Amino acid sequence: xxxxxxxxxxxxxxxxxxxxxxxxxxxxxxxxxxxxxxxxxxxxxxxxxxxxxxxxxxxxxxxxxxxxxxxxxxxxxxxxxxxxxxxxxxxxxxxxxxxxxxxxxxxxxxxxxxxxxxxxxxxxxxxxxxxxxxxxxxxxxxxxxxxxxxxxxxxxxxxxxxxxxxxxxxxxxxxxxxxxxxxxxxxxxxxxxxxxxxxxxxxxxxxxxxxxxxxxxxxxxxxxxxxxxxxxxxxxxxxxxxxxxxxxxxxxxxxxxxxxxxxxxxxxxxxxxxxxxxxxxxxxxxxxxxxxxxxxxxxxxxxxxxxxxxxxxxxxxxxxxxxxxxxxxxxxxxxxxxxxxxxxxxxxxxxxxxxxxxxxxxxxxxxxxxxxxxxxxxxxxxxxxxxxxxxxxxxxxxxxxxxxxxxxxxxxxxxxxxxxxxxxxxxxxxxxxxxxxxxxxxxxxxxxxxx
Numbered sequence: 001x002x003x004x005x006x007x008x009x010x011x012x013x014x015x016x017x018x019x020x021x022x023x024x025x026x027x028x029x030x031x032x033x034x035x036x037x038x039x040x041x042x043x044x045x046x047x048x049x050x051x052x053x054x055x056x057x058x059x060x061x062x063x064x065x066x067x068x069x070x071x072x073x074x075x076x077x078x079x080x081x082x083x084x085x086x087x088x089x090x091x092x093x094x095x096x097x098x099x100x101x102x103x104x105x106x107x108x109x110x111x112x113x114x115x116x117x118x119x120x121x122x123x124x125x126x127x128x129x130x131x132x133x134x135x136x137x138x139x140x141x142x143x144x145x146x147x148x149x150x151x152x153x154x155x156x157x158x159x160x161x162x163x164x165x166x167x168x169x170x171x172x173x174x175x176x177x178x179x180x181x182x183x184x185x186x187x188x189x190x191x192x193x194x195x196x197x198x199x200x201x202x203x204x205x206x207x208x209x210x211x212x213x214x215x216x217x218x219x220x221x222x223x224x225x226x227x228x229x230x231x232x233x234x235x236x237x238x239x240x241x242x243x244x245x246x247x248x249x250x251x252x253x254x255x256x257x258x259x260x261x262x263x264x265x266x267x268x269x270x271x272x273x274x275x276x277x278x279x280x281x282x283x284x285x286x287x288x289x290x291x292x293x294x295x296x297x298x299x300x301x302x303x304x305x306x307x308x309x310x311x312x313x314x315x316x317x318x319x320x321x322x323x324x325x326x327x328x329x330x331x332x333x334x335x336x337x338x339x340x341x342x343x344x345x346x347x348x349x350x351x352x353x354x355x356x357x358x359x360x361x362x363x364x365x366x367x368x369x370x371x372x373x374x375x376x377x378x379x380x381x382x383x384x385x386x387x388x389x390x391x392x393x394x395x396x397x398x399x400x401x402x403x404x405x406x407x408x409x410x411x412x413x414x415x416x417x418x419x420x421x422x423x424x425x426x427x428x429x430x431x432x433x434x435x436x437x438x439x440x441x442x443x444x445x446x447x448x449x450x451x
Contacts, residue, residue, distance in 0.1 A: 004258050006247035007391050007426050009166055009347065011205065015312045016305050017169045021177055023316045024329050028098050030073045030320030031083050032058065035091040036360035037133040038140045039065030044094055050077045055105035055296050058094050061128075067141045067361075068131035071096055072298040072318035074103040084357040086323070086343040087350050093358075096320070115292060120192045123291055127192075130290035131361075132297045136160060136251070136280030137348065139362035142287065145279070146192045148272050154193045155275040158260060159186050159284055161202040161209065162244055162251035165345035168365045170301040171281050173314045175202065175209040179216035182281055185288030186239070187220075193277055198239040199260050200281075205246040213241045248347065249424040253278045255393050267420050282364075302363055304330050307339075307370030317359055324355040326366055339374045342367040347425035380433040388427035388437055394420045398427035402440040410451060413444040421445075 035041040042059035052058060052071040059069035075098040083093035118126075128143035148154055159182070163171040175182060186198050202210050217239055244250055244259060254265040256278060263274050271278050282300060289295040298319050304326060305312045311330035323341065342349035343363050359366075388398040397416050404413030418441050427437040 004255050004393050005391055005395075005426075006250065006255075006393065007429060008246075009248055009429060011246075012167045012305070013169050013172070013205070015167065015309050016303050016314055017172055017206075019169075019173070019312065019314050021170075021173050021301055021314045021316055024318070024321065024326065026073055026098055026100070026102055027318060027321040027325050029078070029322070030071070030075075030096045030098065030318060031093050031322060031356070031358040032069055032072065032096065032320040033083065033085055033091045033093045033358065033360060034059055034069065035085065035088065036069075036139060036319075036362065037067040038138060039063065039067070039144075041092065042066055042069045042131075044080055046077050046080075046094065048077050048079060051075070052077060052096060053103045053105040055298055057296075058096075061131075061141070065141060065144055067133050068129060068296070069094070070105075070131055070296040070298045072320045073098045074101055075099040084354040086352055086357040086360060086363065115188075118291070120194070123188055123192050126291050126294070127287055130286070130296045132283065132286045132290060133361050134280060135282035135286060135300055135361065135364070137344070137362050137364060139360070142279070142283055145272075145277060146189060148193070148277070152272050153275055154195050154272065154277050155197065156261065156277075157186065157190050157193060157195045157198045158256060158271075158276060158278045159198065159200040159281055160251055160253075160256055160278055161200055161206070161213070161281045162256060163206070164203060164246075164248045164250040165347055165364070166248075167305040167367055168303045168345050169305075170303045170314050170364055172206050172209050174285060174301055175206070175281055176212050178285055179209075179212040180219060181288045181292075182213070182284050183216045183220045183239075184292065185284035185286075188287055188291050189277075189279060189284065195277075196238070200239070200241045201244050201256055201260055202241065203246045203250060204243045210241060210243055217241060249393055249422065249426065252393060252422050252424060254422070267417060297361060300359075300361065300363070302359065303365040304368070305365065306368035307372055308332060308336060308368055311368065319361055320358045322356050322358050323352060323366065326359070327355065327368070332368065336368075337371055338368060339371050340369045342369065346373075347429065348423060377434050379435055382433055382435060385432060387430045387432065391426040391430045393424060393426060394422060396421060398437040398441060399435075401444055402435055402437045405440045405444045405447070410444060410447045414448045418444040418448065 040063045085091040132142040133139040
């Protein structure tokens with residue numbers, strides 16, 4: 001992958017980039033899916049009829065690659081049953097009816113201890129117990145990512161503030177409103193990994209966020225010096241805030257590593273294979289809350305945007321809130337001509353078939369599109385223009401993978417390395433024949449795995 005290709009879709013970020021984060025109303029019912037992270041679904045530790053509090057553990061990680069799940073509201077467990085899932089269709093869920101009081105789970109059992117005195121093992125345990133997963137989309141359990149296998153020496157921690165996906169501004173707003181907390185969270189991660197260098201990468205279309213993070217870094221350094229401490233949690237390396245060119249998909253892990261370090265992640269490999277760990281800014285903030293506040297991951301910031309600017313917001317929403325509740329909270333006119341509702345952005349988001357599906361940990365936005373975004377042209381045959389190849393940031397040949405899938409020649413599709421695809425959607429975006437290439441590549445992955 002000698003050359004990384006990028007595209008420049010319209011970003012539509014002006015709709016929400018100046019809208020402060022506001023807390024959404026509590027849902028009357030929370031649908032907490034057991035499978036909303038990479039790995040094995042979590043296992044219920046509550047029964048129907050049990051009373052729970054906000055932050056109570058309701059399902060525990062099952063196996064190493066899994067994550068704890070906590071109640072996002074206080075109330076009573078109504079059911080444990082199959083429910084609509086915004087990404088995989090159907091999943092088992094714990095359904096909780098709110099009592100309207102939002103009573104928080106007690107933290108009295110947590111021993112008082114200065115953050116500076118916590119060992120890396122204690123920090124990692126708090127992260128694991130909090131059920132934190134990657135909040136940039138992949139939802140990989142954070143404690144696993146922060147526990148590289150023996151022999152994998154990590155030298156650099158990259159904090160991903162690129163937020164290259166059109167329409168989405170939740171990370172942008174978090175960097176403006178919680179910049180100091182993100183810096184402190186990054187130091188915690190650095191201590192766990194034992195790294196010397198932290199790089200915070202932010203696209204240049206977020207100049208205010210770049211300045212906010214730099215200012216927060218300066219304040220944290222000053223406070224550490226005043227207390228004769230090194231960076232607050234034992235991290236003594238260099239921290240840099242770096243401006244990135246605005247282009248898509250700048251926020252992909254491998255693309256970010258290449259841009260910031262000029263190092264390439266090998267085909268089929270991960271950043272840790274070359275001594276790098278990448279984490280999204282919201283994940284870092286969740287780590288801060290887990291360690292400093294002992295708060296589990298039961299809410300996150302998402303962007304609500306799209307064709308109806310009067311409904312556009314950045315909101316702090318409880319995990320498990322049904323999509324229809326968010327649409328109601330945003331004031332969407334029920335008579336509005338909606339073409340499609342996506343969880344996520346327009347490039348990587350998933351179209352929703354059931355508005356009863358809930359927000360999950362990895363959801364970064366809710367996109368409500370009108371008829372303006374309806375595809376008017378039908379799919380045509382591939383004209384061998386090679387635009388998808390030129391646009392692919394992973395150096396693949398999407399047209400050949402797509403052709404193999406259409407002909408049901410999955411051995412041919414497999415020969416073009418579909419598992420290196422990051423599903424960014426660039427190939428579909430540039431295709432003049434309107435071929436749904438990224439969907440075909442996703443299908444190739446499923447079929448090849450089964451074979």
